[in-house]
Amino acid sequence: MGTPYPNPVTPTRTRIGWIGTGVMGAAMAGRLLAAGYSLTVFSRTQSKTLPLQSQGAKLASSPLELAQLSDVVFTMVGHPSDVRSVVLGPTGxxxxxNPNSVTVDMTSSHPTLAREIFTSAREKNCWSVDAPVSGGDVGAREGKLAILAGGDAGVVNWLSPLFEVMGKMTYLGRAGSGQSCKIANQITVGANLVGLSEGLVFAERAGLDLKQFVDAIRGGAAGSMVMELYGERMIGRDFEAGGFTEYMVKDLGMGVDVVEEEEGDGKVVVLPGAALSKHLFSAMVANGDGKLGTQGLITVIERLNGKMNESCQ
Known part of the structure; x- marks a missing residue:
């Protein structure tokens, strides 16, 4: 069992570092500040850290400096390449x-990279946990994220007070398990968004009132958290990003294209539905809408049906 420190995690004892202050990261870090934890932040775009600094966060000049000032470092960046740079880079x-400190990657990243980071951390007498999240910007602001954790069970348990500030944590197993769970989550979310988009387009063509349609089916088998989070936004043409569409393409790609190496054997999982979802989200990116929310997928279905005048803007 992992034992990063003999003392429990508390606001008075545990110094937190945070890298990545986008829509999700800023909200999650803000909740830790509000819970009383001291916070040091780093971002390649320093202006994005100003709201957190106004709440009392300190600013570090590099991931290296931030790590030196922290007991637990969270990363919430964009792509696996960003994770590799800020965690494993020469100033990462x-x-x-410090020995026995912990780095926690909450980015949706690659399971193989998570295992590589875990091995590198142990070589330095440190610990790493992969803990990507699901729940979008609403879950981040309200502290209701699903947190999917992989790594040493003892270390994950030690981190529980921090996870509880941000949402509900589930321990999945060895390093990389959290990332594998997030990929499976995104496959499921993507399919839900395709179905909801097509249902709305069909309902509109059939002459139904869209709000009435959603209210009618939300309590039945078609109801889902995706519908609760995005249904009204899609009807209201609100495509502001809680999670960027280009990140969904990245996540689905890790599922569709991934080769898991187990005991030397490459195993490819055939996922025709996820491949279709990736194709449709990629079309949204090709339309110039990659920085908008995944709920904007409805515009791709509309374009396929000849409706060109209400695409994402």
């Missing part, structure tokens, strides 16, 4: 992390 988190 692991180059400055």
């Amino acid at each position: 988190v692991l180059s400055g992390l």
Whole structure:
């Protein structure tokens, strides 16, 4: 069992570092500040840290400096390449992390990279946890994220007070398990968004009132968290990003294209539905809408049906 520190995690004892202050990361870090934890932040775009600094966060000049000032470092960045750079790079988190400290990657990233980081951390007498999240911007603001954790069970349990500030944590198993769970989550979410988009387009063509349609089916088998989060936004043409569409393409790609290496054997999972979802989200990116929310997928279905005048703007 992992034992990063003999003392429990508390606001008075545990110093937090946070890298990545986008829509999700800023809200999650803000909740830790509000819970009384001291916070040091780093972002490649320093202006994005100003709201957190106004709440009392300190600013670090590099991931290395941030790690030196922290007991637990969270990363919430964009792509696996960003994770590799800020964690494993020459001025990355692991180059400055103190012995027995922990780095927690909450980015949707690759299971293989998570295992590589875990191995590198242990070589430095540190720990790593992969803990991507689901729940969008609403879940981040309200502290209702689903947190999918992989790594050493003892370390994950030690981190529980921090996870509880941000949402509900589920321990999935060894390093990389959290990332594998997030990929499976995104496959499911993508399919839900395709179905909801097509249902709305069909209902509109049939002459139904869309709000009435959603209210009528939300309590039945078609109801889902995706519908609760995005149904009214899609009807109201609100495509502001809680999670960027280009990130959904990245996540689905890790599922469709991934080759898991187990005991030397490459195993490819055939996922025709996920491949279709990736194709449709990629079409949204090709339309110039990659920085908008995934609920904007409805515009791709509309375009396929000849409706061109209400695409994402």
